Amino acid sequence: MRLCQIWRRFWRHNEGSSLLEFAFAAPIVILVVAAIIDFMMVIFVTSLLEGGLQSASRFGRTGAVPAGMTREAMIQQLIADSTIGLVDINQVTIETKVYPCFDAIGQPEPFIDNNPANGSYDVGEPYTDVNGNGTWDSDMASAGLGNPGDVVRYDLRYDWAALTPIIGKFFGPNGKIPLAVSVAVRNEPFSFSLPLVTGPAGPGTTGC
Numbered sequence: 001m002r003l004c005q006i007w008r009r010f011w012r013h014n015e016g017s018s019l020l021e022f023a024f025a026a027p028i029v030i031l032v033v034a035a036i037i038d039f040m041m042v043i044f045v046t047s048l049l050e051g052g053l054q055s056a057s058r059f060g061r062t063g064a065v066p067a068g069m070t071r072e073a074m075i076q077q078l079i080a081d082s083t084i085g086l087v088d089i090n091q092v093t094i095e096t097k098v099y100p101c102f103d104a105i106g107q108p109e110p111f112i113d114n115n116p117a118n119g120s121y122d123v124g125e126p127y128t129d130v131n132g133n134g135t136w137d138s139d140m141a142s143a144g145l146g147n148p149g150d151v152v153r154y155d156l157r158y159d160w161a162a163l164t165p166i167i168g169k170f171f172g173p174n175g176k177i178p179l180a181v182s183v184a185v186r187n188e189p190f191s192f193s194l195p196l197v198t199g200p201a202g203p204g205t206t207g208c
Contacts, residue, residue, distance in 0.1 A: 034164040042177055045086055045160055050181045052082030057154045057183050060096070060145050063190030071145055079156070093157040097141035098150050100130065101208030105153055105184060109140045146187050153184040 056075040066074050080089040099105050111127035113119065121127065121136050129135075131142035146152045159176040169175060 031166070035167050038162050038164060038167045038177075041163060042160060042179070045083070045158075046179050046181065048083045048086065049079070049156055049158060049179060050183075052079035053154055053156050053181050053183050055079075055082055056094075057152070057185045060152065060154070061185045061187045063148065063187060075145075087158060087160075091158060095155045095157075096143065096145055097139070097153045097155070098131075098144050098146040099141055099153065100151065102151050102184065102186070104130075104140055104208055105151065107140055108138045109136050111136060148187055148189045150187045151184060152187060153182060155182045156180065 056078045059078055060071060060075055063071075064074075065071055069077075076089060076092075076094065079092065079094070080087070083089070097105075108121065109127050109130050111121045111125050114122075114125050121138075125136075127136045130140040131137060133142070141153070158179045159174075160179050161176050165175040
């Protein structure tokens with residue numbers, strides 16, 4: 001009988017219940033808030049990178065060479081300025097690929113699919129060496145910022161360190177979230193010419 005009374009008293013006793021409930025709920029609430037903050041920062045930084053890359057591509061398409069700087073250095077500087085110090089520009093990877101036209105972006109170099117025709121390039125089949133590197137490529141692009149009238153694709157990659165490491169583990173290795181943005185533009189017919197990228201002309205066309 002006495003044991004039952006003790007149990008009933010214990011069951012009805014609710015002092016400290018709020019503290020106990022908070023102890024259970026707090027980690028979940030903190031995790032959700034941290035996730036929201038990190039997610040919003042990823043969106044914000046990605047937007048800054050997109051704006052910076054667009055500014056850089058608009059400059060790159062003019063063919064201008066600033067005094068005391070290269071075109072590549074100016075492009076990097078424009079991106080750094082656009083990210084307001086939130087991005088370590090030294091950790092940003094910027095790659096530029098030159099194509100003859102927009103339709104050629106990401107396309108392989110044209111080739112003649114000789115017998116047996118299998119829809120893919122086989123060693124020895126005739127091809128058009130669009131980028132002039134002496135070998136067939138699954139992407140016809142050449143590196144650089146291009147000549148007047150060329151189409152240039154700008155690709156930017158950056159690993160954003162999550163503000164809370166536990167959130168970063170959900171998105172990528174080492175607590176970092178990989179970000180990537182791209183933009184393609186056609187160079188203006190600027191008045192000076194850079195060295196043309198040429199190669200041995202084989203059968204076929206670029207499709208432009």
